[in-house]
Amino acid sequence: MLSTHGANVKQLCIKYNLNEDKITDFSSNINIFKPHINYELLAENISFSINRYPDIEYSELKENISHLYKIDKNYIQVGNGATELIYDLLLLDEFKNIGIFNPTFSEYERASLINKKNVIDLDINKIDQIDENTTIKDFKNLYLQENVNIPDILILCNPNNPTGIITNLQNLIKFCKKNNIFLLVDETFIDFMYNENFSLISNIKLYDNLIILNAITKFFAMTGARLGYTFCSNKDINRALEKIKKPWSINILAEEVIKQLCNINTDFYEKTKNYFTNESKRLYDKYSSIKNISITNSSAPFFTISLHDKNAQELQKKLLLEKNILIRTLNNYKNISKNSIRIAIKEKHINDMLFDILSDYF
Amino acid sequence: MLSTHGANVKQLCIKYNLNEDKITDFSSNINIFKPHINYELLAENISFSINRYPDIEYSELKENISHLYKIDKNYIQVGNGATELIYDLLLLDEFKNIGIFNPTFSEYERASLINKKNVIDLDINKIDQIDENTTIKDFKNLYLQENVNIPDILILCNPNNPTGIITNLQNLIKFCKKNNIFLLVDETFIDFMYNENFSLISNIKLYDNLIILNAITKFFAMTGARLGYTFCSNKDINRALEKIKKPWSINILAEEVIKQLCNINTDFYEKTKNYFTNESKRLYDKYSSIKNISITNSSAPFFTISLHDKNAQELQKKLLLEKNILIRTLNNYKNISKNSIRIAIKEKHINDMLFDILSDYF
Numbered sequence: 001m002l003s004t005h006g007a008n009v010k011q012l013c014i015k016y017n018l019n020e021d022k023i024t025d026f027s028s029n030i031n032i033f034k035p036h037i038n039y040e041l042l043a044e045n046i047s048f049s050i051n052r053y054p055d056i057e058y059s060e061l062k063e064n065i066s067h068l069y070k071i072d073k074n075y076i077q078v079g080n081g082a083t084e085l086i087y088d089l090l091l092l093d094e095f096k097n098i099g100i101f102n103p104t105f106s107e108y109e110r111a112s113l114i115n116k117k118n119v120i121d122l123d124i125n126k127i128d129q130i131d132e133n134t135t136i137k138d139f140k141n142l143y144l145q146e147n148v149n150i151p152d153i154l155i156l157c158n159p160n161n162p163t164g165i166i167t168n169l170q171n172l173i174k175f176c177k178k179n180n181i182f183l184l185v186d187e188t189f190i191d192f193m194y195n196e197n198f199s200l201i202s203n204i205k206l207y208d209n210l211i212i213l214n215a216i217t218k219f220f221a222m223t224g225a226r227l228g229y230t231f232c233s234n235k236d237i238n239r240a241l242e243k244i245k246k247p248w249s250i251n252i253l254a255e256e257v258i259k260q261l262c263n264i265n266t267d268f269y270e271k272t273k274n275y276f277t278n279e280s281k282r283l284y285d286k287y288s289s290i291k292n293i294s295i296t297n298s299s300a301p302f303f304t305i306s307l308h309d310k311n312a313q314e315l316q317k318k319l320l321l322e323k324n325i326l327i328r329t330l331n332n333y334k335n336i337s338k339n340s341i342r343i344a345i346k347e348k349h350i351n352d353m354l355f356d357i358l359s360d361y362f
Numbered sequence: 363m364l365s366t367h368g369a370n371v372k373q374l375c376i377k378y379n380l381n382e383d384k385i386t387d388f389s390s391n392i393n394i395f396k397p398h399i400n401y402e403l404l405a406e407n408i409s410f411s412i413n414r415y416p417d418i419e420y421s422e423l424k425e426n427i428s429h430l431y432k433i434d435k436n437y438i439q440v441g442n443g444a445t446e447l448i449y450d451l452l453l454l455d456e457f458k459n460i461g462i463f464n465p466t467f468s469e470y471e472r473a474s475l476i477n478k479k480n481v482i483d484l485d486i487n488k489i490d491q492i493d494e495n496t497t498i499k500d501f502k503n504l505y506l507q508e509n510v511n512i513p514d515i516l517i518l519c520n521p522n523n524p525t526g527i528i529t530n531l532q533n534l535i536k537f538c539k540k541n542n543i544f545l546l547v548d549e550t551f552i553d554f555m556y557n558e559n560f561s562l563i564s565n566i567k568l569y570d571n572l573i574i575l576n577a578i579t580k581f582f583a584m585t586g587a588r589l590g591y592t593f594c595s596n597k598d599i600n601r602a603l604e605k606i607k608k609p610w611s612i613n614i615l616a617e618e619v620i621k622q623l624c625n626i627n628t629d630f631y632e633k634t635k636n637y638f639t640n641e642s643k644r645l646y647d648k649y650s651s652i653k654n655i656s657i658t659n660s661s662a663p664f665f666t667i668s669l670h671d672k673n674a675q676e677l678q679k680k681l682l683l684e685k686n687i688l689i690r691t692l693n694n695y696k697n698i699s700k701n702s703i704r705i706a707i708k709e710k711h712i713n714d715m716l717f718d719i720l721s722d723y724f
Binding site for chain 1: 367370372373376390392393396399401402404405406408409411412413414415416417418419421442443445446449453469476583584585586587588606608609610611612613614615616617619
């Protein structure tokens with residue numbers, strides 16, 4: 001069960017004997033804007049305190065995240081990237097049957113299986129059928145084969161990864177609450193566009209069965225610093241996470257970065273949301289004119305193209321070898337055509353360059 | 363099962379309303395010398411690549427560790443500090459019954475219990491009774507109560523933490539090999555003194571049941587960077603670790619630090635070994651003159667004092683409140699007097715300051 005992901009540029013370059021610096025990477029979805037970081041100050045602080053252990057309870061770190069997201073400090077848990085929190089959450093005894101809305105980020109399933117949990121595949125394309133009147137029996141009829149356990153927790157990424165489609169989750173969270181099911185919503189990509197009305201962050205206090213996951217990885221483009229966090233008002237879950245938490249899992253670079261992000265200019269949010277909203281719309285219109293493909297209407301910094309009569313694997317290899325371009329194939333994702341690809345939204349001229357190549361190809 | 367450790371200076375200061383900057387911390391065992399790091403270059407490299415994912419296979423990182431320790435790259439696994447590797451190793455199905463030589467670092471037991479493994483306490487004071495003729499029956503008689511399973515893996519820290527006592531493990535590794543038992547040796551503190559003859563690092567290829575654990579945390583004083591590594595020639599174990607490895611668990615600061623440590627001057631090793639060897643001897647002689655205590659003959663950058671007629675907890679609180687000094691109590695360690703304390707070796711004048719205070723107290 002090796003981890004397989006996009007963004008594995010180095011390994012692909014070794015495999016095909018390519019120059020890594022020449023690759024244009026459409027396979028990882030990182031913000032093209034970088035928040036302002038004072039690296040001189042960062043280096044000074046790291047130099048001063050690198051020989052000290054991080055605070056094992058992360059008081060200051062949690063205060064900074066609390067400030068950045070306007071969330072009660074006591075609702076916050078931190079991890080070495082969102083990944084560590086996924087693995088820790090899915091290790092909890094509270095969660096034995098894990099319902100995962102697919103297609104989605106592969107680590108939810110991998111973490112469940114490594115932790116020897118029972119995985120239940122849920123087709124996200126049917127999620128709109130859950131309305132305010134849905135009963136547990138309806139849910140079983142809709143989703144579960146006979147003799148399949150009712151999940152203790154449902155997991156989804158909103159906006160979805162890889163499609164970028166965003167879902168109104170008000171009915172789902174109510175359904176979960178009524179039926180004592182936890183809901184884990186990964187909001188890693190929510191801040192890239194004007195998705196505020198879809199975020200469940202303001203529902204944290206109201207719903208103690210809700211866990212929101214986020215990280216500095218994507219929106220703040222702080223991928224290498226490794227810091228993720230969950231927001232949850234349920235004391236039992238927070239206590240359970242603390243009980244199994246590995247000590248000192250957050251490094252000092254992450255601590256220093258979040259300190260500076262606290263003072264981030266609101267312009268950074270506006271610039272990002274504005275750019276990705278417009279660029280996503282522009283690309284949707286352009287790609288919609290091409291026959292033989294379907295493109296998702298995305299609210300995230302990427303979108304999915306399904307190829308009607310071409311092979312995605314072949315396209316990926318061709319682009320890499322002939323054009324030094326890396327895209328993400330989705331053949332290991334569930335509930336989506338195997339001949340689908342995920343394309344990150346980059347700078348305009350780079351997006352156009354890819355469009356020109358692809359429109360010739362399709 | 364919350365993690366409890368030394369070095370939790372911040373939390374103790376909050377509890378007792380003390381000024382953290384004024385505390386002299388004898389509770390964490392970090393090298394007092396810092397290797398030379400070019401922080402300007404570090405900041406430049408981090409700034410350049412913080413928005414990229416770390417190489418998921420850590421090729422360059424492993425090459426650098428390979429260079430630093432003169433170890434075959436294929437024998438290396440990396441983790442977010444030694445801690446993550448302890449948790450990953452003890453999650454493997456190969457290890458169900460975990461024999462831990464106590465007293466020792468508490469995370470081996472915590473990781474075993476969180477991973478729902480069976481923990482077997484082994485008294486390290488009896489380890490010298492394992493000789494070249496020891497059979498599995500002898501081992502059972504020496505260590506295991508009736509109906510206790512034979513461990514799949516034995517774990518010890520060499521030199522031991524908290525006593526600092528170093529053990530010749532040649533008989534133990536042979537005994538383990540003969541009986542299909544793995545041996546995990548944590549050598550985090552081995553480079554502080556001239557302990558080369560006790561290290562099993564040159565036995566990695568010969569013994570495929572041997573796993574050595576180390577980190578940049580202590581010797582290189584790179585605590586906040588979070589990087590640990592195991593050395594093991596057993597392909598099945600390395601493959602099993604890769605199968606459960608969380609993706610991107612190493613941050614970019616750790617990657618940059620190890621790059622620079624590769625070019626470290628050998629003087630750093632000499633200076634450290636020389637200082638701690640002499641200072642340990644000097645302190646041993648001084649403390650040996652005090653009645654009513656026993657002091658360990660340590661080969662590590664710390665030593666243990668057992669108090670014959672005083673309470674260790676009271677002493678800890680008294681030193682903290684009256685002198686702003688933090689020491690480590692050992693009441694949660696097994697096979698050692700509850701009234702023991704662990705003292706880190708710091709700069710000479712600081713060690714003398716503590717000696718003067720303690721010799722008045724005992």
